[in-house]
Amino acid sequence: MPRRPEPISRRERPAKPALTRAWIVETAVRVMRAEGLERVTMRRLATELDTGPASLYVYVDNTAGLHAAILEEMLGEVDLGPVSAAGDWRDRVDAVLGSYSRVLLGNPGLARSALVARPSGPNYLNLLEALLTLFAEGGVPDEQAVLGLDLLLQSATASVVEHAGHEEPVGSEWNSVAAALTEASPTTTPRVAALGMQLMHGTPELRRTWGIRMLLNGMMHTPVPE
Numbered sequence: 001m002p003r004r005p006e007p008i009s010r011r012e013r014p015a016k017p018a019l020t021r022a023w024i025v026e027t028a029v030r031v032m033r034a035e036g037l038e039r040v041t042m043r044r045l046a047t048e049l050d051t052g053p054a055s056l057y058v059y060v061d062n063t064a065g066l067h068a069a070i071l072e073e074m075l076g077e078v079d080l081g082p083v084s085a086a087g088d089w090r091d092r093v094d095a096v097l098g099s100y101s102r103v104l105l106g107n108p109g110l111a112r113s114a115l116v117a118r119p120s121g122p123n124y125l126n127l128l129e130a131l132l133t134l135f136a137e138g139g140v141p142d143e144q145a146v147l148g149l150d151l152l153l154q155s156a157t158a159s160v161v162e163h164a165g166h167e168e169p170v171g172s173e174w175n176s177v178a179a180a181l182t183e184a185s186p187t188t189t190p191r192v193a194a195l196g197m198q199l200m201h202g203t204p205e206l207r208r209t210w211g212i213r214m215l216l217n218g219m220m221h222t223p224v225p226e
Helices: 021-035 041-046 064-076 089-105 108-114 122-137 142-163 171-182 190-200 203-219
Strands: none
Touching: 021 041, 021 064, 041 064, 064 089, 064 108, 064 122, 089 108, 089 122, 089 142, 089 171, 089 203, 108 142, 122 142, 171 190
16 A cells, blocks of 8 residues: 655745835835836736735735835935035036935836826835925925925926937837928918927926926916916
8 A cells, every 4th residue: 555645734834024114115116127017017016925815905905005015115205405505506406306316217107107196105204305395495386386295296397208218219219200390381370380499408407407497497486366
């Protein structure tokens, strides 16, 4: 009679480490850096963490919440040093938002998600605090500061989304725009024809910096409507 195989005790199997929100987000960031944000799904993370997708919902509500958690983690890389540096407050706002933009540029999918994601952790609050501190230093009234803060972050994020993946406007779409501007009719669109390719002037960095300055100057002199 053949011998029965020796049963394997569960005590001899290595136990899985306990799931934590921090571990889930850390894994999500690693997958995003390697393969892009679009690959960061609950199912993919469950495979990476050797668990079932349902287990992740205990820690993260949904994919949108997961992306917001990733954004919160990445905001820790934004350089807030300019807040305590010397120099014009506008230049230092530009420096902080420039660092914010570079973080997003390194992860184009994250930039698109940042347009709608709502992080709520300490890194996000530190970014808001840094910008509000500089606004206060520049004498921006609180009412204007609150609205301007949102517009500045939206503008910086949208600029990254527009230019993510290339440093200059290239490709068939931009070529079509350039052709349309060059061939614009002086009769039906005289101003467009007169400016022509100037309408595509400026690097993404120049446009971002000018846009920040425009918004900051507008914040100072545009009262909030009743």
